[in-house]
Amino acid sequence: MLPMSATNDVTPGFQFASDNTAGICPEAWQALEQANTGFTPGYGEDTYTQRAADLIRDLFETDCEVFFTFNGTAANSLILATLCRSYHSAVCSSVAHVETDECGGPEFFAHGIKLLTADHQQGLIIPDEVTRIATQRTDIHYPKTRALTITQPTELGTVYSLDELKTLCDTAKQHDLLIHMDGARFANALVSLDRTPAEMTWKRGVDVLSLGSTKLGSPVGDAVVFFNRDLADEFDYRCKQAGQLASKMRFLAAPWVGLYQSGAYRTHAAHANAMAKQLAENLQSLGLEIAYPTHVNAVFVHMPQPLVDALHARGWHFYGFIGGAQRLMCSWATTPQHIDALTADIQQALA
Numbered sequence: 001m002l003p004m005s006a007t008n009d010v011t012p013g014f015q016f017a018s019d020n021t022a023g024i025c026p027e028a029w030q031a032l033e034q035a036n037t038g039f040t041p042g043y044g045e046d047t048y049t050q051r052a053a054d055l056i057r058d059l060f061e062t063d064c065e066v067f068f069t070f071n072g073t074a075a076n077s078l079i080l081a082t083l084c085r086s087y088h089s090a091v092c093s094s095v096a097h098v099e100t101d102e103c104g105g106p107e108f109f110a111h112g113i114k115l116l117t118a119d120h121q122q123g124l125i126i127p128d129e130v131t132r133i134a135t136q137r138t139d140i141h142y143p144k145t146r147a148l149t150i151t152q153p154t155e156l157g158t159v160y161s162l163d164e165l166k167t168l169c170d171t172a173k174q175h176d177l178l179i180h181m182d183g184a185r186f187a188n189a190l191v192s193l194d195r196t197p198a199e200m201t202w203k204r205g206v207d208v209l210s211l212g213s214t215k216l217g218s219p220v221g222d223a224v225v226f227f228n229r230d231l232a233d234e235f236d237y238r239c240k241q242a243g244q245l246a247s248k249m250r251f252l253a254a255p256w257v258g259l260y261q262s263g264a265y266r267t268h269a270a271h272a273n274a275m276a277k278q279l280a281e282n283l284q285s286l287g288l289e290i291a292y293p294t295h296v297n298a299v300f301v302h303m304p305q306p307l308v309d310a311l312h313a314r315g316w317h318f319y320g321f322i323g324g325a326q327r328l329m330c331s332w333a334t335t336p337q338h339i340d341a342l343t344a345d346i347q348q349a350l351a
């Protein structure tokens with residue numbers, strides 16, 4: 001079978017609904033096909049898993065501990081369950097995926113932890129909020145604050161600069177909080193900032209990262225990357241108990257090899273970001289107001305309801321429940337033709 005490629009079909013559909021509506025990128029597909037030969041040990045004892053973990057260690061320029069889970073919710077939940085005991089709390093932004101889109105996964109896997117939501121500015125946690133939350137109560141009756149979880153890029157498509165990350169991480173460390181980064185779209189932030197993965201994570205003080213791959217172009221599988229190796233103790237048991245240890249692990253690992261060995265992770269992330277930038281420019285030139293800076297592959301735009309209705313009626317799918325604006329996502333598979341088609345329909349609907 002031929003690798004899936006980006007299609008230029010511009011019939012209105014799910015092109016902008018999310019970055020998980022796209023198929024599997026060619027590099028991940030080819031890697032899967034290559035892995036689909038012969039017999040290998042199961043449960044991650046194979047050479048593909050070894051290679052994928054080594055590529056992630058090379059990427060971050062450090063000897064981190066790497067695990068693979070089926071998705072990001074599992075990665076985030078199991079990490080927070082590792083950082084926190086049942087009577088602990090973790091600070092996150094009020095728009096954090098762990099808070100709004102994981103169905104209580106972190107609280108469930110951590111047996112009762114509480115997420116404490118911090119105010120944010122355009123998705124970015126305000127550092128003073130970390131201090132406020134970490135110090136507001138120190139008595140026995142309140143869940144002890146133990147961790148900070150930061151999403152990079154944020155759910156609102158913005159990116160923390162290295163300075164902002166440093167301030168946030170330093171503040172967390174002052175209050176003895178362990179630091180988790182939700183990097184469901186880490187590669188998009190990486191190419192946007194143009195700094196090294198190490199600078200964006202452990203060099204700022206991040207202890208553990210959820211490294212996403214699905215939205216970048218792989219079929220399934222996120223990575224858990226422990227920079228603080230002590231915290232990784234027995235994490236393999238946690239994965240297994242939670243149903244997150246893939247039996248045929250090579251097929252979770254192979255797409256990582258395809259994406260990271262070739263550098264395709266960068267190309268795809270940069271492409272998705274560029275498409276979003278173009279879309280944002282088009283929308284602005286049509287007089288629409290962009291709600292948050294377009295740092296990565298998400299465009300948040302204020303649209304009058306009649307416009308939303310007209311676009312939905314034409315068959316375009318997109319959501320308005322995140323961040324108080326309409327969200328349009330681009331991916332590795334978005335083409336300039338898709339952007340043109342949507343732009344033309346918006347122009348027509350506005351006319």
Ligand SMILES: *Cc1c(COP(=O)(O)O)cnc(C)c1O
Nearest residue numbers: 071072073074097151155182184
């Ligand atoms: C998509 C996403 C995740 C992971 O979601 P899954 O559907 O569980 O893979 C985690 N965090 C953020 C910010 C996301 O956008």
